[in-house]
Amino acid sequence: MRSLRYSIALQMTNQLIVSADDFGLSEEVNEAVERAHRDGILRAASLMVAAPAAPDAIARARALPGLRVGLHVVVVNGQPLLPRDRVRPLVDANGNFSSHLVAAGIRYFFDPRARRALEAEIRAQFEAFARTGLPLDHVNAQNHMHVHPTILSIIIKVGADYDVRAVRVPQEPGGAAFLTPWLALMRGRLHRAGIATNDVVLGIRDSGHMTRARVLELLDTLPPGISEMYFHPATGPWPGIDPQIADYDFAGELDALVSPEVRAKLAAIGIDPRAYSDLTAC
Numbered sequence: 173m174r175s176l177r178y179s180i181a182l183q184m185t186n187q188l189i190v191s192a193d194d195f196g197l198s199e200e201v202n203e204a205v206e207r208a209h210r211d212g213i214l215r216a217a218s219l220m221v222a223a224p225a226a227p228d229a230i231a232r233a234r235a236l237p238g239l240r241v242g243l244h245v246v247v248v249n250g251q252p253l254l255p256r257d258r259v260r261p262l263v264d265a266n267g268n269f270s271s272h273l274v275a276a277g278i279r280y281f282f283d284p285r286a287r288r289a290l291e292a293e294i295r296a297q298f299e300a301f302a303r304t305g306l307p308l309d310h311v312n313a314q315n316h317m318h319v320h321p322t323i324l325s326i327i328i329k330v331g332a333d334y335d336v337r338a339v340r341v342p343q344e345p346g347g348a349a350f351l352t353p354w355l356a357l358m359r360g361r362l363h364r365a366g367i368a369t370n371d372v373v374l375g376i377r378d379s380g381h382m383t384r385a386r387v388l389e390l391l392d393t394l395p396p397g398i399s400e401m402y403f404h405p406a407t408g409p410w411p412g413i414d415p416q417i418a419d420y421d422f423a424g425e426l427d428a429l430v431s432p433e434v435r436a437k438l439a440a441i442g443i444d445p446r447a448y449s450d451l452t453a454c
Contacts, residue, residue: 187443191400197220199228209239210236217241319358338367386428
């Protein structure tokens with residue numbers, strides 16, 4: 173399949189995918205995703221199939237046929253789907269993935285046992301998503317770990333068995349220059365595999381703080397091409413929340429997604445929010 177950049181560039185200019193990460197992390201997240209889709213501009217959500225509230229998220233998604241759902245691959249900062257003895261090189265004594273991204277990335281690259289366990293776990297997550305019966309809109313990963321060449325290779329390999337059509341490239345305008353070569357390599361590999369990508373992503377620097385005011389600012393400078401604006405909405409914090417995200421303005425992000433002001437701004441600039449599958453249908 174041709175990339176988004178080339179398959180629709182002649183037909184469309186500025187296009188905006190509006191998505192939410194961490195679908196399934198908690199019922200507070202799931203409720204916000206449902207509300208943001210029913211009453212706001214949210215078009216897609218990325219499902220964590222092993223997360224505590226994944227069954228609730230799946231039930232909500234089945235009742236929302238207009239909500240496009242993708243797979244949020246988790247290999248850091250979370251729990252595996254497979255039993256601990258199947259992924260021992262990837263988890264700590266409590267059975268959790270590492271929260272130390274650099275150390276995990278080094279191990280995933282150099283340790284053959286870790287690479288084998290990664291492939292088994294990622295395949296299990298794809299298979300769990302397939303069992304939901306939901307069409308697969310896109311794929312990305314927790315903490316954007318799919319930028320890692322080993323993880324990306326596995327996603328491309330395993331994804332070929334599950335009809336992966338689109339993967340987020342986390343390239344933000346004005347982002348870290350040292351990532352540019354890695355992201356160019358990532359984009360090239362995905363395109364050679366026939367997998368579509370966005371051109372830019374909006375929300376990395378403002379992760380957890382994509383408030384109405386910030387979204388309106390970003391819409392004023394929306395770059396040409398295919399942008400993905402992603403959010404972390406929730407109706408509020410929940411028991412056992414990861415301390416790394418405890419300061420997120422979940423309610424503020426939900427407010428941005430249902431804001432009449434944001435909707436009016438999109439209409440004024442001629443943007444109709446979309447999901448990946450809306451753009452890749454051919």
